[in-house]
Amino acid sequence: MSNQVPIAEGLFTWPAANPALLGSRCKSCGIAAFPAAKSCMACSGQNVEIEELPGRGTLWTWTVQRFMPKSPYNSGETPETFKPYGVGYLELPGGVRVEGRLTENDPAKLRIGMEMEVVFEPYRTEDNGDEVISFFFKPVA
């Protein structure tokens, strides 16, 4: 069993039975942000609290990335093995719209307003064998 590590600390709960994205919510104005910030972009307040964001939402907009980005892109792919990937903003009720990669890259299967869930899956494997975990948005069947 390989070791699984999150792509960044503090982005989501990991390891966890039910992992969730971590946002911050301003206690002065109620605005949420992702990733969690130390101050509020809406009111400049610094009284913020970390909270788990909802795991389901609706797709606000999307695109498909058809060419392999330059560095700092680091997926373990080569130009030969690169697969186009979907990117979109998921509107999380009561929270924020979060940008993330989609598990689906077929434009015919993507539409604005569709329901999606946040999933946590291996993104790349490090030289030492560690699996790097990131978050993705997946269509709800």
Place this chain on the structure above:
Amino acid sequence: MDVAIVGIGIHPFGRTPSRSGLEQGAYAAREALKDAGAAWRDMQFAFGGSASAGSADALVNELGLTGIPFINVANGCATGGSSLISAYNAIKSGEYDIGLVAGFDKHERGAFNADPKSLGIGMWYGETGMMMTTQFFAMKIQKYMHDHGISADTLAKVAEKSFINGSKNPNAWRREPIAVEEIANSMMVNDPLTKFMFCSPSEGGVALILCRADMASKYTATPVYLKAATLKSRRYGSFEVFAPSQALQQVDGPTVDAARAAFEMAGVGPRDIDVMQLQDTEVGAEIMHMAENGFCEHGEQEQLIQSGATHIGGSMPVNTDGGCIANGEPIGASGLRQVYENVLQLRGQAGEHQVPNDPRLAYTHVYGAPGISAVTILQK
């Protein structure tokens, strides 16, 4: 004190392997000085910017060491606009009589690669492939098409016009018209945008000579007055490039804010404008910026573009020199290219790409990461 533009110079955009970015900037500066009939030693100050071709103030090595204050400006895609505003304020304040604004650049081929850390974003954002301006524009127009009924054919028609206008502009990079079908069927880059719908990083240089309006006649018979120059950054709730998250409640973006401020400053409205240069990083940007700058209602672009209104002979000519799509985007020079084009238009010197009916008011708009817009309004 009103401010006039009395000299303009440009180094052709595109690829010039024989000249460095700095040399292209110096070329443009000499052209602008010649146009104003002024000497470099007459310049009391300079503002300039370049994103990847070295320090703009190194221009003094080319132009001569005269001891003037030369301030480097770095503000992403709004670098040119920011230099211009700085020069405008320097003269308006009464501190200086005359000065130079310059912008030049020389970029590597291929899409810009941005560094998340420089914008205060975690490395994970770039590692997972989301630090891409092209994705932002694609997602913004995708949503806009859904909400306001813009068709894919209209996207292609915008690029078709850009290449037609570029073919009429001797300083443009792309000088061949491309058929609308070829644009629509070229390689998909970021759905719904194809290869020919995007601008590419390129090279070029532009320089302008600004002076007190009451001194303009000393340098030119055709002064063009800078009636407004504004710059705004994003407010909380606007949808911007490089945003790992955005607010549920949307507010107007920096373009809307900068446009409003500029119209107020100039004391004119969108209907008074005769020719406009709007940021067209890709075709969707041009479409959305038409409405965000106040020139039409959201959704009205479908009919306006399909009917040819944005062509050189139309009722609201947009990007008459081919815009970023036909000129490419040398970051430091791009915003100043728009002003150069508008001065040509107002002087009636734009040749094949001249708009008819003696234009009096002209408008420029740039937009760039991480959510800034700059607008100018010129009047003859």
